[in-house]
Amino acid sequence: MTSALHITAPRVLRSEWSKFFSLRSTWIALAAATVLVLAMGAITGISYDPGGEDAGRVDPVRFTLLGTQFSQIVIAVLGILVTAGEYSTGMIRSSLAAVPRRTPVLWAKAAVFTAVAFAATLATAFAAFPLAQAFLDGTDMSISISDPGVVRALTGTAAALALTGAFTLALGALLRSVPGAIGAYIGCVLILPQVLGMLPFDAVKDAVKYLPLEAADALSTLHRAEGVLAPGPALLVLGAWVTAALVAAALLLRRRDV
Numbered sequence: 001m002t003s004a005l006h007i008t009a010p011r012v013l014r015s016e017w018s019k020f021f022s023l024r025s026t027w028i029a030l031a032a033a034t035v036l037v038l039a040m041g042a043i044t045g046i047s048y049d050p051g052g053e054d055a056g057r058v059d060p061v062r063f064t065l066l067g068t069q070f071s072q073i074v075i076a077v078l079g080i081l082v083t084a085g086e087y088s089t090g091m092i093r094s095s096l097a098a099v100p101r102r103t104p105v106l107w108a109k110a111a112v113f114t115a116v117a118f119a120a121t122l123a124t125a126f127a128a129f130p131l132a133q134a135f136l137d138g139t140d141m142s143i144s145i146s147d148p149g150v151v152r153a154l155t156g157t158a159a160a161l162a163l164t165g166a167f168t169l170a171l172g173a174l175l176r177s178v179p180g181a182i183g184a185y186i187g188c189v190l191i192l193p194q195v196l197g198m199l200p201f202d203a204v205k206d207a208v209k210y211l212p213l214e215a216a217d218a219l220s221t222l223h224r225a226e227g228v229l230a231p232g233p234a235l236l237v238l239g240a241w242v243t244a245a246l247v248a249a250a251l252l253l254r255r256r257d258v
Helices: 010-024 024-047 060-066 066-088 092-097 102-137 150-175 180-195 201-209 212-219 231-255
Strands: none
Touching: 010 092, 010 102, 024 060, 024 066, 024 102, 024 180, 024 231, 060 102, 060 150, 066 092, 066 150, 066 180, 102 150, 102 231, 150 180, 150 212, 150 231, 180 201, 180 212, 212 231
C-alpha cells in the first residue's frame, strides 16, 4: 500500500498530463493556434504581391508563418490557464494536498505544457511552410525547406512559442490570477518592448533585445536583422527568462499559503 501511494516524478507527470488533456481549453487553444498559422500561411501566400512596397523586405520564414504572431497569444494564454486557472477553480488545493512538497507539481506542469506546445507548434510550422510556399513559387519569397537555415528557423519558431508559453505559465503561478497574468503578459511582454524601443537612448535599445519577446522573434527568422541577437544567444536568453520565472514561482509556492 505504501508503495502504491509513493509520490514519484513520473506519477506527478502522469497526473499533470491527464489534467492538461482533460481540459476543454487545452484542445480549443491548440486547435485555434494550429488553424491560425495554417490559415494565415495560405492567405499570405495567395495575397502576396511581388511588386508591392514590402516585397523583399520581410523575412521569408516569418512571412510564411505570419500566423504565429496570433497563435503566440493563444499559447501564452493557455500557459496562464495551466497554473492560474487551477487557483481560480480551487483545484490547486487538491493538487498540492496530493504532493505536499508542492514544487514537483509546478515542474510537472511546466514540463508537460512545454513538451506539448513545442510538439504541436513544430508540426504546425512544418505543415504551414509548404502550404504557403505552394502559392509563393516563382516569387522572391520562394524558398525550399532544404535551403540553409530554414529547418533551424522553423524549429526556432516552435521553441519560441513553447518557451514563451512556459514563461506565462510561470507568470500565472506567480500572480495566481488569470486576468492579472494576462494583463501582465500584454503590458510587460508585448507592449513594454515597443515603448522602450521608441526611447532615444542607445543603452535602452541595446537592452530591449534581451527581453523575452525580442529573443523569441530572433529565433523565428531565417536572416538575422541588424541589432538582433543570433539564434543561439536568443535561445539562451529566452531560456534564462523562463528559468528565472519558474524559480521565482517555485519559491513563492513553497513559502506562501494556497
